[in-house]
Amino acid sequence: MSGSLKRLPTDIHMVLEEDKDRCEVCTVEPAKRIPFVGFDGIHQNCSRCGEFKVSGSALSMMNQGLGQELRAILSGWVRNQNTLGSVPLITSDNLKKILATPIPPVMERAKLLLVEAEKGLKRLGDNFDLNEPRFLAASYSSSIQDVTYLFRILFDQRLAKSTALGGMCEILPDGYIKLDELRGNNSASANGFVAMHFSPELDEIYYKGFQMGIMDAGYVPLRMDKVEHINRIDDEIIMRINSSKFVVADFTGHRGGVYFEAGYALGIGLPVFWTCKRSDMSELHFDIRQFNCIDWEAPKELADRLQVRLEAVLGKGQKSQNAQQANSAGYDLRGI
Numbered sequence: 001m002s003g004s005l006k007r008l009p010t011d012i013h014m015v016l017e018e019d020k021d022r023c024e025v026c027t028v029e030p031a032k033r034i035p036f037v038g039f040d041g042i043h044q045n046c047s048r049c050g051e052f053k054v055s056g057s058a059l060s061m062m063n064q065g066l067g068q069e070l071r072a073i074l075s076g077w078v079r080n081q082n083t084l085g086s087v088p089l090i091t092s093d094n095l096k097k098i099l100a101t102p103i104p105p106v107m108e109r110a111k112l113l114l115v116e117a118e119k120g121l122k123r124l125g126d127n128f129d130l131n132e133p134r135f136l137a138a139s140y141s142s143s144i145q146d147v148t149y150l151f152r153i154l155f156d157q158r159l160a161k162s163t164a165l166g167g168m169c170e171i172l173p174d175g176y177i178k179l180d181e182l183r184g185n186n187s188a189s190a191n192g193f194v195a196m197h198f199s200p201e202l203d204e205i206y207y208k209g210f211q212m213g214i215m216d217a218g219y220v221p222l223r224m225d226k227v228e229h230i231n232r233i234d235d236e237i238i239m240r241i242n243s244s245k246f247v248v249a250d251f252t253g254h255r256g257g258v259y260f261e262a263g264y265a266l267g268i269g270l271p272v273f274w275t276c277k278r279s280d281m282s283e284l285h286f287d288i289r290q291f292n293c294i295d296w297e298a299p300k301e302l303a304d305r306l307q308v309r310l311e312a313v314l315g316k317g318q319k320s321q322n323a324q325q326a327n328s329a330g331y332d333l334r335g336i
């Protein structure tokens with residue numbers, strides 16, 4: 001009975017199809033339901049917000065009167081995590097942090113709108129429809145009035161223009177120049193931060209395993225190896241994690257710092273890839289065991305499996321040329 005009540009449409013947006021429920025983030029669009037086993041929560045893909053998972057406890061927090069503006073922040077966060085190649089998991093812990101983040105400044109939102117507009121265009125000069133709900137999410141907007149205003153900023157700067165009545169628009173040449181600039185500024189987000197125990201015995205596994213796997217996937221490996229930090233997390237580490245696209249956390253040796261760094265990364269919504277030497281797996285903290293951990297024995301095996309995992313989750317990175325900067329022997333860089 002409650003199931004059929006839930007499906008009663010309250011407005012035109014909420015006429016739900018068989019495999020769709022109301023989106024738990026924006027509560028406006030119908031979202032595709034994706035089976036999510038072994039976890040107390042749901043997995044949805046919304047045409048406005050994008051794809052996300054949300055835990056049961058976060059869900060009950062969200063159902064306690066979250067207003068439109070906070071939902072716009074959450075929706076924007078999900079959409080932009082998708083842009084970074086990640087399907088985020090909203091938990092009661094990270095939900096508080098996400099909602100405490102202010103809406104980006106107006107000019108930043110206009111840029112996010114431009115970045116979203118470029119997605120899915122096959123040819124230069126192709127049109128996009130500004131009325132698509134994804135533009136609301138991408139620009140942290142709760143109404144189409146905001147989207148229209150942000151678009152006017154793009155128009156005033158000759159970055160985009162409307163081509164017809166009804167929302168069809170195109171990106172102008174200056175818009176493509178701006179997009180190239182934005183990609184250049186965003187190079188830090190190709191970084192993969194490696195959180196691991198620092199001991200000379202693990203140097204070989206770092207250089208031949210982690211570094212190789214990350215570079216082979218097209219990303220830039222990053223390790224804080226100039227400071228020995230034992231359960232001490234300094235500002236520089238936080239800054240490095242903040243500017244990374246993902247974190248690889250290796251639990252060999254079971255250092256407290258690694259658990260902290262992985263937890264911090266999860267809290268700010270970064271994808272975390274879990275690894276551990278096979279012989280150390282039995283001592284893995286039970287909180288970590290739920291994650292799909294790469295258990296490694298030898299560097300080459302780790303590099304290969306890490307590359308496959310990174311590419312499966314994030315896609316192939318665009319930074320293959322960084323292999324050259326790292327002065328790695330054996331790379332064929334011709335044609336890159």
Ligand SMILES: [Zn+2]
Nearest residue numbers: 023026046049
């Ligand atoms: Zn939604």
